[in-house]
Amino acid sequence: MPEMARPLHISLVAIPDAVISTLTGIYDVLGSFRMLGRLEPSIPESPPFTVEIVAIERGNVALASGVPVQAHRSVLEVAATDIIIVPSVLLGHDGWTPGRYPEIVDWARRMHTEGALLCSACSGIFLLAETGLFNGRAATVHWGYAEAFSKVFPDVPLSPERVLVVSGEREEYITSGASMTWHDLVLYLIARHVGATAAQTVARYFALQWHHDGLAPYIVFQGRRDHGDAAIAEAQAWLSTHFSIAGPVEEMVRRSVLPERTFKRRFTEATGFTPIDYVQRLRIEDAKRRLERTDEPADEISWRVGYEDPAFFRRLFKRVTGMTPSAYRRRFQVPTFARSKAGRSST
The missing domain is CATH 3.40.50.880 (Class I glutamine amidotransferase (GATase) domain)
Structure with missing residues (x-):
């Protein structure tokens, strides 16, 4: 000492x-x-x-x-x-x-x-x-x-x-x-x-905690919207409800009526993320909510957010959050006793 x-x-x-x-x-x-x-x-x-x-x-x-x-x-x-x-x-x-x-x-x-x-x-x-x-x-x-x-x-x-x-x-x-x-x-x-x-x-x-896993698992992704680029803002709004479809970047480019290179450059300048990185952040954010609020298997969640390869989804999830999907669920899912009590009080 x-x-x-x-x-x-x-x-x-x-x-x-x-x-x-x-x-x-x-x-x-x-x-x-x-x-x-x-x-x-x-x-x-x-x-x-x-x-x-x-x-x-x-x-x-x-x-x-x-x-x-x-x-x-x-x-x-x-x-x-x-x-x-x-x-x-x-x-x-x-x-x-x-x-x-x-x-x-x-x-x-x-x-x-x-x-x-x-x-x-x-x-x-x-x-x-x-x-x-x-x-x-x-x-x-x-x-x-x-x-x-x-x-x-x-x-x-x-x-x-x-x-x-x-x-x-x-x-x-x-x-x-x-x-x-x-x-x-x-x-x-x-x-x-x-x-x-x-x-x-x-x-x-x-009962204090050292936050050994860092704060990445806690951060809620919210894409920047105050950039003033109307075409990119429109693409972001569409993507917020269509991120799980196949080929979302290609569809955004098509809908924008901009040349692909121009769209991708403007998107990155406006949001700070490339279009594919932005899509991945939205998908991972949705996966986090599903891990927190449901008992769906990780493979099922992978498919629901837009990934057919569960192994790729797991690697991406850990790269973004610093935790595996199973570890994230253990950390953030509402305990069973709390969920059952909330269910009884709402009936």
């Missing part, structure tokens, strides 16, 4: 956009060592972390849900900290508006200069990216916010399929991906600063 001369100070940032479940979850887990130390010999007797909720001003902060939390101190009162964590934030229809929290951004930049780690859970990276310190640094964010993030912060390279990204010369920039990957963030911090055994103990006690 790493030796610590003093507890590391963690500043957990509360802003009105923050999601309460992420903030309080991180606070509870990282602040649990005093309690766990009485129960588990692998946990150090002295808590390794001191966790404070900080905000622009001390006192109540109403979060995105309207539920308030108590900020222990204003960021202007925090002259030194070791780790800054910004929890998930909830974006509205207009996305993220920069410049609303200059005091926090300036403070985070100053604390980083003095050695602090900058950590974000899910969409908390929106606030930290305003420091400019993540420009050119690999990061991750909830896949549903990736496009909105890149529009505001185009200089931050994103990998939304990754669970946790650690970058920087000191490994001082730590970002976690979608929603519950704050589990991975806190377990990483515990493993890094307290030890792997302590991280395993905390994970077991709270």
